[in-house]
Amino acid sequence: MKPRTLEPRQIFILGLSVLFALLILTSSPASLWAAAARTKIIVVVPHRILFTVALPVYIAQEKGFYRENNIDVDAVFTRGGGENVQAVVSGDAQIGLGTGTLAVISAFVKKAPIKIAAAEITGMDAYWYVQANTPMRKLEDLAGKKVAYSRPGASSHMAVLGIADQIKAKGLKPAEPVSLGGIPEVYTALRTGQTDAGWSVAPFQLDRVEKGELRVVVKGDEIVSMRDQSARVHFTNNAFAAKNPEAVRGFFRAQQRALDYMFANKEDTAKIWIRRAELKFPESAVLGTWDFYNRAAMNLKPIRGLQAIIDDGIKNKFLNAPLTQAELNALVDLSFLP
Numbered sequence: 001m002k003p004r005t006l007e008p009r010q011i012f013i014l015g016l017s018v019l020f021a022l023l024i025l026t027s028s029p030a031s032l033w034a035a036a037a038r039t040k041i042i043v044v045v046p047h048r049i050l051f052t053v054a055l056p057v058y059i060a061q062e063k064g065f066y067r068e069n070n071i072d073v074d075a076v077f078t079r080g081g082g083e084n085v086q087a088v089v090s091g092d093a094q095i096g097l098g099t100g101t102l103a104v105i106s107a108f109v110k111k112a113p114i115k116i117a118a119a120e121i122t123g124m125d126a127y128w129y130v131q132a133n134t135p136m137r138k139l140e141d142l143a144g145k146k147v148a149y150s151r152p153g154a155s156s157h158m159a160v161l162g163i164a165d166q167i168k169a170k171g172l173k174p175a176e177p178v179s180l181g182g183i184p185e186v187y188t189a190l191r192t193g194q195t196d197a198g199w200s201v202a203p204f205q206l207d208r209v210e211k212g213e214l215r216v217v218v219k220g221d222e223i224v225s226m227r228d229q230s231a232r233v234h235f236t237n238n239a240f241a242a243k244n245p246e247a248v249r250g251f252f253r254a255q256q257r258a259l260d261y262m263f264a265n266k267e268d269t270a271k272i273w274i275r276r277a278e279l280k281f282p283e284s285a286v287l288g289t290w291d292f293y294n295r296a297a298m299n300l301k302p303i304r305g306l307q308a309i310i311d312d313g314i315k316n317k318f319l320n321a322p323l324t325q326a327e328l329n330a331l332v333d334l335s336f337l338p
Helices: 008-026 028-036 055-061 084-089 101-109 155-169 181-192 208-209 238-243 245-264 266-276 281-292 306-313 325-331
Strands: 039-046 071-078 096-100 112-121 129-131 144-149 177-180 198-200 214-219 230-237
Touching: 008 096, 028 129, 039 055, 039 084, 039 245, 055 071, 055 245, 071 084, 071 245, 084 096, 084 101, 084 112, 084 214, 084 230, 096 101, 096 112, 096 155, 101 112, 101 155, 101 230, 101 306, 101 325, 112 238, 129 181, 144 181, 144 198, 144 245, 144 325, 155 177, 155 198, 155 230, 155 306, 181 198, 208 214, 208 281, 230 238, 230 245, 238 245, 266 281
Parallel strands: 039 071, 039 096, 144 177
Antiparallel strands: 096 230, 112 230, 129 198, 129 214
16 A cells, blocks of 8 residues: 655645644743733723833833733724724723813713823823914913814813813913814914914924924913812723732733833833834934923822812813712722732
């Protein structure tokens, strides 16, 4: 009986089978188990560049902080605000990052199954700029002018309302808030005369400031009403947090380590940021971002100025009534924080 000859296709399949078997045998059982045991978390992040939210995710991924806490984190980049809230409410994402505190509260009072788990930033980190060929140089010069913010209920909206109140308190005509969307749209609106002052966050537009095309007229820390308020927060889906509390704790442990690393290792962090976010700004503008932030303002706890934020929400008709103590207890849960 003649020996059977294998066809090329059969040889190829047999080779793949042997290779797969060798990979299984030589892989560390511990590493295979660890990969299988990690909990997957999808987080929604308002923009792929932002210093306070996107960058900590990049650092935690690059430095292995998530893996050390037995979680795999995928970031989905959004336009923030209501888009973040909807993704977490629906369960498509489990954690929402850097969302306006009032936007989260507004969804909560409408029975959205979410809770605030951490502060993103206390105070306001955005800034407002004008074209350099205008006479405007400071906050008071915005009296009677159109001042841009992103979307209703966003932290930039609350900030512009604060600017208007400060101007009014000086006996001047308040600024006129105008909703014009995100950073690129606002810059276009400024150039086309739809607004007198645009909003941004570092490092966006700092290259144009360096070139003398734009001038910063208001920094966030000048807005008195927001200095002691947690303008943006991180929040979770209630069902996921209840089922996976250790995974949520691991996420925030990793975030805290990433924030510490960012401020202790500025140059390395800048390199990671430039590479991961594909930044096209000059390195000087990227490093200049640290001038707008300090580590204490980015502490995950406490949530500051919550009652003042609620009062502002009622005043500006984003909320119909104050929250009860029971509602406040359900709204905020800091037990996941290190």
